[in-house]
Amino acid sequence: MIPVRDSPDLAAVRDALVAADRVVITTHLRPDGDALGTEIAIGRALRALGKSVMILNADRVPRNQDWLAEEQPDGFLHVYESGDLTQAEAVARADALLVVDANAQHRLGDVGGVFRKSGKPVLLLDHHPDPETWFDAACVRTDAAAAAEIAYDLIAGIDPELIGRAVATALYVGIMTDTGSFRYSATTPRTHAVVADILDRGDLRPEPIHVSIFDGRSREGLALLSSALGTITTHYDGRLATLFVTQDMIRSSGAFFDETEGLINYGLALDGVLAAVIFLELPSGVKLSFRSKGDCPINGWATKFGGGGHPNASGAFVKDGQLARTMKQVIDAAPRHVAVDPHVLANEEDGDRELSDSDLALLAQFGGSR
Ligand SMILES: [Mn+2]
The missing domain is CATH 3.90.1640.10 (inorganic pyrophosphatase (n-terminal core))
Structure with missing residues (x-):
C-alpha cells in the first residue's frame, strides 16, 4: 500500500x-x-x-x-x-x-x-x-x-x-x-x-x-502501417516528422479507422525528431494528433487548430479541412511551437510557400485530397 x-x-x-x-x-x-x-x-x-x-x-x-x-x-x-x-x-x-x-x-x-x-x-x-x-x-x-x-x-x-x-x-x-x-x-x-x-x-x-x-493487429492493420510508414517526411532540419493516412489508404488496406491508433509513434521514433504530427483524412475533415519528446510543449500548437491536450500529446480536428492545405498550415505553424533552430527557420520561412514537391508527390501517390 x-x-x-x-x-x-x-x-x-x-x-x-x-x-x-x-x-x-x-x-x-x-x-x-x-x-x-x-x-x-x-x-x-x-x-x-x-x-x-x-x-x-x-x-x-x-x-x-x-x-x-x-x-x-x-x-x-x-x-x-x-x-x-x-x-x-x-x-x-x-x-x-x-x-x-x-x-x-x-x-x-x-x-x-x-x-x-x-x-x-x-x-x-x-x-x-x-x-x-x-x-x-x-x-x-x-x-x-x-x-x-x-x-x-x-x-x-x-x-x-x-x-x-x-x-x-x-x-x-x-x-x-x-x-x-x-x-x-x-x-x-x-x-x-x-x-x-x-x-x-x-x-x-x-x-x-x-x-x-498491442499484439492484436490484423493483416489489414499491418498493411495500413506499411503504407503509413511510406508517408513519413521530416521538416525543419529533421526536428518535425509528419505522416498521413488518406481515405484511399484505409480503403485499399481494408483496415478499420481505429487501427490508425499509435501510428504517430513511428514518426516520433525517428532519430533527431522532437515532434510528430499525423494527419488522418476523414470524410468530414482532417483529424490531427501531435506528439513530442521531452521539453517541447505542443498543446499550444494544437489549440491553434481548435484542439488541445497535454504538453507532449495533443489533438485537433479541422472540420471540412483538405489534407494538403491542412498539412501546409500545420507545418507552417510549427516553428512557433517546436523549438526550431533560428538558422533553419530563416531558410524555411519564406512566406506563403507550397508544400514541397516531394510532399505533394506523396499525397498524390496515396490519393490525399488537395
Ligand atoms: Mn488520459
Missing part, C-alpha cells in the same frame, strides 16, 4: 460519489484505454459498494479493448442512443453524473448535452489542462500520467480493498496506455509505485494485458 494522494478537490468528488446511490459515467469521443479504464475502474468499485452504475459513452469501445468490455457485467457499458429508455431513465434517476478523461462538453459527443440538460450534479475527474467551468465538483491533476492514476487515489481513498482483479485490470490498462507503456515524460516514480500496488492487489500479470492491447 502506498499513501493515497488526497486533496480537497478529490475529496469533494469522492464524497459526492460515495453519497450517491445511482451514478452515470461518461468520457470522450473515440474512447481510449485511459478513458475506458478509468470509467470501468470507478464504475466497478462503486458497484462493489452496492451502487447502481451505468457507463454511457457517445462512441463504442475500440476493437483492441473489446476483451476488457467483454469482462464487464451485462448492462454496465452502453453506447448512447437517442431515445433509448434505459439510458434516459438511468440519467433521470442518477444522483450524480461523472465525466472522466475529458473536460469539455464537445469532447463528450451527444452525452455532453444529455449531462448538461439533466439538471443533475456533474463531477469531473481529469488530467487535461483548462477544464470548462460548468462542473459542480472537479478534480483536475495535470501532473497525473493518466486519469486512471487519479482514479487509483479516488478508489484507494474509499477503500483499498476495492482494488481487486476487475478494478486493477482497468486501472492498469488506463495507466499503461496513456503513458505509452510507461515511457512518456509524464511517467513518475509514483506512477510506478501506483502500478506496483495495482499489480499486487489485482494479482495481475502484465504480459497478457499488453498482448491483448
Whole structure:
C-alpha cells in the first residue's frame, strides 16, 4: 500500500460519489484505454459498494479493448442512443453524473448535452489542462500520467480493498496506455509505485494485458502501417516528422479507422525528431494528433487548430479541412511551437510557400485530397 494522494478537490468528488446511490459515467469521443479504464475502474468499485452504475459513452469501445468490455457485467457499458429508455431513465434517476478523461462538453459527443440538460450534479475527474467551468465538483491533476492514476487515489481513498482483479485490470490498462507503456515524460516514480500496488492487489500479470492491447493487429492493420510508414517526411532540419493516412489508404488496406491508433509513434521514433504530427483524412475533415519528446510543449500548437491536450500529446480536428492545405498550415505553424533552430527557420520561412514537391508527390501517390 502506498499513501493515497488526497486533496480537497478529490475529496469533494469522492464524497459526492460515495453519497450517491445511482451514478452515470461518461468520457470522450473515440474512447481510449485511459478513458475506458478509468470509467470501468470507478464504475466497478462503486458497484462493489452496492451502487447502481451505468457507463454511457457517445462512441463504442475500440476493437483492441473489446476483451476488457467483454469482462464487464451485462448492462454496465452502453453506447448512447437517442431515445433509448434505459439510458434516459438511468440519467433521470442518477444522483450524480461523472465525466472522466475529458473536460469539455464537445469532447463528450451527444452525452455532453444529455449531462448538461439533466439538471443533475456533474463531477469531473481529469488530467487535461483548462477544464470548462460548468462542473459542480472537479478534480483536475495535470501532473497525473493518466486519469486512471487519479482514479487509483479516488478508489484507494474509499477503500483499498476495492482494488481487486476487475478494478486493477482497468486501472492498469488506463495507466499503461496513456503513458505509452510507461515511457512518456509524464511517467513518475509514483506512477510506478501506483502500478506496483495495482499489480499486487489485482494479482495481475502484465504480459497478457499488453498482448491483448498491442499484439492484436490484423493483416489489414499491418498493411495500413506499411503504407503509413511510406508517408513519413521530416521538416525543419529533421526536428518535425509528419505522416498521413488518406481515405484511399484505409480503403485499399481494408483496415478499420481505429487501427490508425499509435501510428504517430513511428514518426516520433525517428532519430533527431522532437515532434510528430499525423494527419488522418476523414470524410468530414482532417483529424490531427501531435506528439513530442521531452521539453517541447505542443498543446499550444494544437489549440491553434481548435484542439488541445497535454504538453507532449495533443489533438485537433479541422472540420471540412483538405489534407494538403491542412498539412501546409500545420507545418507552417510549427516553428512557433517546436523549438526550431533560428538558422533553419530563416531558410524555411519564406512566406506563403507550397508544400514541397516531394510532399505533394506523396499525397498524390496515396490519393490525399488537395
Ligand atoms: Mn488520459
